[in-house]
Structure formats: C-alpha cells, structure tokens
Amino acid sequence: MYKSAVVTIGNEILLGTTLNTNLAWLARELSAIGLPVEFSLTVKDEPEAIFQALKQAWETCDVVITTGGLGPTEDDITKNSIASFFGAELVFEPEIWEEIQKMFAFRKMKVPECNRCQAMVPTHFKALKNERGTAPGLFFEDGSKSFFAFAGVPLEMKHVFENQAKPLLLEKYGNSNQVWQYTLHTFGVSESALAELLADFPKPGGIDLAWLPQTGRVDLRFYGLAKNAVEETANRCNALIENYVWGKNEDTPAQVLLNILQEQGLQLSVAESCTGGLAQKMITDVPGASEYFLGGVVSYSNSLKQSLLDVNPKTLLEQGAVSEQCAQEMALGIKNLTKSHVGISVTGVAGPDGGTREKPVGTVCFGFSDLQGTWSITHAFNGDRESIRFKAAEFVILTLIKHLRRTIA
Numbered sequence: 270m271y272k273s274a275v276v277t278i279g280n281e282i283l284l285g286t287t288l289n290t291n292l293a294w295l296a297r298e299l300s301a302i303g304l305p306v307e308f309s310l311t312v313k314d315e316p317e318a319i320f321q322a323l324k325q326a327w328e329t330c331d332v333v334i335t336t337g338g339l340g341p342t343e344d345d346i347t348k349n350s351i352a353s354f355f356g357a358e359l360v361f362e363p364e365i366w367e368e369i370q371k372m373f374a375f376r377k378m379k380v381p382e383c384n385r386c387q388a389m390v391p392t393h394f395k396a397l398k399n400e401r402g403t404a405p406g407l408f409f410e411d412g413s414k415s416f417f418a419f420a421g422v423p424l425e426m427k428h429v430f431e432n433q434a435k436p437l438l439l440e441k442y443g444n445s446n447q448v449w450q451y452t453l454h455t456f457g458v459s460e461s462a463l464a465e466l467l468a469d470f471p472k473p474g475g476i477d478l479a480w481l482p483q484t485g486r487v488d489l490r491f492y493g494l495a496k497n498a499v500e501e502t503a504n505r506c507n508a509l510i511e512n513y514v515w516g517k518n519e520d521t522p523a524q525v526l527l528n529i530l531q532e533q534g535l536q537l538s539v540a541e542s543c544t545g546g547l548a549q550k551m552i553t554d555v556p557g558a559s560e561y562f563l564g565g566v567v568s569y570s571n572s573l574k575q576s577l578l579d580v581n582p583k584t585l586l587e588q589g590a591v592s593e594q595c596a597q598e599m600a601l602g603i604k605n606l607t608k609s610h611v612g613i614s615v616t617g618v619a620g621p622d623g624g625t626r627e628k629p630v631g632t633v634c635f636g637f638s639d640l641q642g643t644w645s646i647t648h649a650f651n652g653d654r655e656s657i658r659f660k661a662a663e664f665v666i667l668t669l670i671k672h673l674r675r676t677i678a
Contacts, residue, residue, distance in 0.1 A: 270446045272307040273299050274326035278337035278347050279421055280314050291336045291419075291426055298430065300492075302438060303446030304332050314338055319350035327354075331414055332438065337421030339404040341383040348389065348407070351418055355409060357391035365396055369403045397433035401425040406433060415441060449496040451503035452481075453489045454516040456667045460487045466510055476502050485650070485660035486667070515670050522666040523551045523558070529673045530561040535610040535639075539565035539665075540578055540603035542590065542616040543633065547662040563607045568599065578602030591617055593634050593645035600636030601643050611673075612638040615665050619657045633661045635668065641676075 275295050281287040289311065296306045307330055312318040319338075326333040338347025352359050366388035373380040387404050390396045397406030397417075402425040407418040417434050419426040455463065460482050472478060472491075476498055481488040491503045507514055516525045530537055539549050539562075546567045552558050566577050571590055574580040579602040584594050596614050604612030617633030624630035631650040637643065648664060650657045 273332035352391040538607035538609040540614040596634040596636030600638040
C-alpha cells in the first residue's frame with residue numbers, strides 16, 4: 270500500500286494560535302484515494318527544521334505534502350528550503366507574475382514588490398495554479414515518489430488540491446487501495462454506554478471501528494478496503510443503536526434539521542441568550558437555510574426578553590432568566606413573533622461567572638414550541654465558556670431533530 274506524509278510549516282501552529290485544520294482535511298482526502306497518511310510533522314519556519322522534516326518524509330513515504338510558508342513575507346521560507354532540499358534553483362516564471370498582477374488589478378490594488386517572489390519556481394517543478402490566492406502550489410516527481418507544496422490558507426490549499434493535485438495523484442497511483450469509511454453520528458448516549466451496547470457486536474475481518482468523541486456527542490467510524498463490507502457493518506450497527514443516531518457520514522446537525530423541516534413543510538425560528546446567536550449561525554451556515562429558517566433574536570437582556578419575546582416579568586422575577594418557564598416563553602414568543610411553525614430557545618449560565626448553588630455554571634434551559642404544544646428541558650454542561658456555548662447550540666438542534674423524527678415515526 271502506498272503511504273503519504275504531511276509536513277505542516279508554521280510557527281503559528283506550534284504557538285497554538287492557529288488550529289491545524291489542513292492536516293485533518295488532507296488526511297481524509299488522502300485516505301479516501303488510497304494514500305493514507307503514515308505520519309505528520311509540524312515544524313517551525315526555519316530552514317534546518319524544514320530540511321529534516323522533508324528528509325524523514327521523503328525517505329519513508331511515496332507522497333509528501335507540505336502546507337504553509339509560500340507567502341510573500343520574509344518569514345515564508347518554505348520555497349527556498351524545498352529548493353535547497355531537492356538541489357534545485359529558483360527560476361522566475363513570467364506567466365505566474367502576470368496572473369498575480371491580474372489578481373491585484375481586479376481588486377484595484379497596487380502589487381507589492383515582495384509578491385514577485387511568488388513567481389519563483391524551483392527547476393524541474395511544476396507550478397499548480399491557485400485561483401484563490403497568489404501563491405501557486407508546487408509539484409515534483411522522482412520515479413515512484415511525488416511531492417506537493419501548498420499554501421497554508423485552508424481555502425487555497427483545498428482548491429489547489431482538489432483541482433490540481435488530486436487528478437495527478439489518481440492518475441499516478443489510482444485508487445485501488447482506497448480506504449472506505451462510514452460514520453455514524455450519535456447523540457444522547459455516552460461513549461461508555463455505547464461501548465456496552467456494542468460489546469458483542471461482530472465485525473468481519475478487515476473492518477475496523479474508531480471511536481471518535483466529539484464535543485457533547487460521539488461518532489463511530491467504520492473503515493476498511495471493502496466498500497460493501499464497510500457499509501454493511503455500519504448498517505448493522507445502526508440497527509442496534511438507531512435511537513441515538515442523528516446522522517451519517519458528512520451530515521451536520523443543522524443540515525439534518527433543515528432536511529427534516531423541508532420534509533415536513535415546517536419553518537423555524539430561534540431565540541438565544543447565553544449562546545449569543547451561535548445556533549442561528551450553525552443553521553445559516555447551510556446553503557438554502559433561508560427557505561426553512563425565518564430568523565431569530567439574541568435577547569441577552571431581560572428587557573429584550575420581555576419586549577421582543579413577550580416573556581412575563583413575573584417569570585423573570587420569580588424564576589429567573591435561566592429557567593424552564595423562561596425558555597418556554599422565549600420559544601413561544603419567537604414563534605409568535607416570526608409566525609413560524611416551530612420556535613426553539615436557549616438560556617443559561619455559560620460562565621465563567623454568574624453561577625449559583627442552584628444554577629451552577631453550565632446550567633442551560635431549552636424551550637421548544639410547535640403546533641402541538643410548548644415544553645422545555647434543562648441540561649448541565651461541563652467545560653469552559655466556549656465549550657458550554659457550543660454544546661448548548663448543538664444540543665438544541667439535535668434535540669429538535671429527535672423530537673421531529675418522533676412525530677413522524
């Protein structure tokens with residue numbers, strides 16, 4: 270089986286200020302075409318560190334990919350280091366420089382002279398067109414081995430890989446060793462509880478199962494070289510735990526919810542307090558959301574809860590903003606305000622301050638209102654402020670999915 274390696278170059282990754290999302294995306298893409306990542310390295314923007322990483326990767330893998338360091342600033346030294354490693358000289362490519370100038374002209378901006386370095390290409394390398402930025406990718410091959418270098422910006426890297434590198438990889442290596450994957454997304458059950466439910470679940474030879482805890486939920490990923498066996502195994506597993514499965518493969522909670530709303534001819538609105546609009550962002554991240562999502566309100570203050578959502582002042586005085594009664598009134602209020610079929614709400618204590626003995630940090634109340642009635646639930650989340658808000662936003666969406674599926678079961 271062919272093997273690949275990914276080398277991430279950038280001080281910002283090692284400083285923890287930037288997440289390495291490129292690695293996760295590339296690993297999925299390479300595995301899917303039969304070039305699983307054998308290992309990955311993350312190194313500083315320093316010539317010696319880059320040289321040693323390239324040496325290790327090139328000696329042991331068939332395909333080596335680097336990301337980062339192809340920009341025009343002085344800390345972008347990857348191209349020079351690559352040329353040095355392969356014993357190549359950098360040559361100016363007028364066509365690339367012309368494309369860079371066109372990009373700046375389109376934006377009505379003057380081209381900084383430092384961008385000229387992005388038109389330099391190592392000898393015997395092929396420049397890969399980047400229509401999303403000014404740094405072209407690089408491609409080099411030596412016998413059975415292939416090398417690619419991409420810009421570190423995720424949007425640019427993905428575009429160049431999909432349109433330039435992937436066709437080259439498929440042509441050279443085929444996809445006979447493709448690793449097939451099938452993922453089940455679960456909600457409302459812990460990893461340990463799932464493990465007990467599946468303790469005696471039989472898997473055929475050559476099929477592996479990865480347990481992937483997410484923020485507030487668990488994914489189960491089956492993978493192997495035989496597509497039919499992977500899918501059949503995942504489907505058998507799904508039959509055992511279907512009450513907890515909300516989606517499969519590339520599904521997102523918001524996408525699944527919008528699909529259900531479409532199937533049932535319903536429109537949704539959302540009222541949020543502690544999540545600050547995060548649930549609405551998740552929903553509107555899905556293209557076409559406007560057909561089934563009417564809008565929402567971020568009612569952080571009690572005065573807005575009263576004036577916009579018609580929350581009873583007595584509720585706020587006697588039970589507080591973080592209460593199931595308030596959550597119900599928020600959900601009903603946003604449904605009435607927007608004239609939607611379904612209204613949902615989130616109100617809680619995200620921290621780090623504001624908690625009490627009765628309502629500690631992580632306490633979140635959720636309201637739901639549809640054509641059949643209005644109800645609410647309370648859930649306690651752990652983690653920091655960001656984690657609590659994210660879990661709460663997904664929780665209200667996933668809980669509504671579960672409810673709507675029951676109504677048509």
